[in-house]
Amino acid sequence: MSIKSNDTPRIRRTPEESRANILAAAEQLLVEQGPQSLRLADVAKAAGVANATVLHHFGSISAVHTALMEQMIGQLVDSIMAIEIPVDAPVEARAVGLKTLFDALETPGVARLAAWLELTDETSRLTVVREAVQEVAQKKISSAGVPEDLAEDMILLSVTLAVGVGLFGPSLGKLIGKPEGRARELTLQMLLANFQRLAE
Amino acid sequence: MSIKSNDTPRIRRTPEESRANILAAAEQLLVEQGPQSLRLADVAKAAGVANATVLHHFGSISAVHTALMEQMIGQLVDSIMAIEIPVDAPVEARAVGLKTLFDALETPGVARLAAWLELTDETSRLTVVREAVQEVAQKKISSAGVPEDLAEDMILLSVTLAVGVGLFGPSLGKLIGKPEGRARELTLQMLLANFQRLAE
DNA sequence: AACACTACTGACAAAAATGTCAATAAAGAG
């Protein structure tokens, strides 16, 4: 008497594919709706699988969160690592590098990620961020043939401002009635002028 | 047969006092542990009352969240409204005003609040922010006897950067191995230099 | 002192969220 209707045949993926599928769905949820939507049922539904499938691959919803953080941070680090901002280069080269940095940090997903990390104080998870930043800092700072102090300051300044602009520039600008990207534009101008000032 | 032990006599407050007590406890929870700790049981325990008491005064835990947002935003707006940053004033005056602004935005609670708002996309709640910013923008921008465009830009720039520094300056600086407050210092220097540049 | 009002509470109900498990079915190996 046990008849199983088979309208929707199962999709059987490799473990890696399945994990990737679930994380992709979770990332979209995070970007579009925030971390409070990263519930087990929501993630499973968005991924098109059963709740138990998510748990089968990750063990717990918390592990999904950690994996998602790691993946998004990894992607962000990769995009940042590809940027070159020589402090002693001509102005145009620095401008391009800076814009790329701001681009990388201005996508909505990054803002959500940053806010999420800021609110997730479990120290275990902060380790992920620490490692990522150290990777960027070491490779970037040490490689440039520039006074380390200056380079470090410039990087700290650029990244901090880029994150701030990426997170709140659009919202604040819109609220004040400024055209899209105005905060970014102002900040970039100021950073470049400041670089020029320090280079003299 | 119904004997009530009376070791801890009830505290009976006015409705206003009770709401204030609960919101104060909730604020502390938010600042110290983040919004995921703003659960009914946690808030009630922190406030030293029963769960039902919280619901009696606010109706739902969600209403507590909204009220807390409104209160914290209100406090922040008040502190910002008290700041004067005349764009045409001497350098020292602008420096003091800017530092005050950064102070106001650099407390841990503000960072948590900003991140919380960023992640809470329910449009109903965003209204609170919109109104607050409009209040600041109107009074501040219109009052100063300065070209509106310039004043608006300076405010947008200052606030955006101050929020960014307040949120991520400490963490990023620590991760890179910079002394506490380095990002703030660099940003302030740059902002002042930029004001000077534009004033000429 | 008796009464009215209502802030307050414990016990319980309801809902939401996470996790467990045995059974099912897709894919490759023999």
Added chain:
DNA sequence: CTCTTTATTGACATTTTTGTCAGTAGTGTT
């Protein structure tokens, strides 16, 4: 084709969180 492996799943159990309700107890009034 048969067997083994295991990704997948529905049904169920557990835990967590929110909300309800009737009764209790302060506080002011008459």
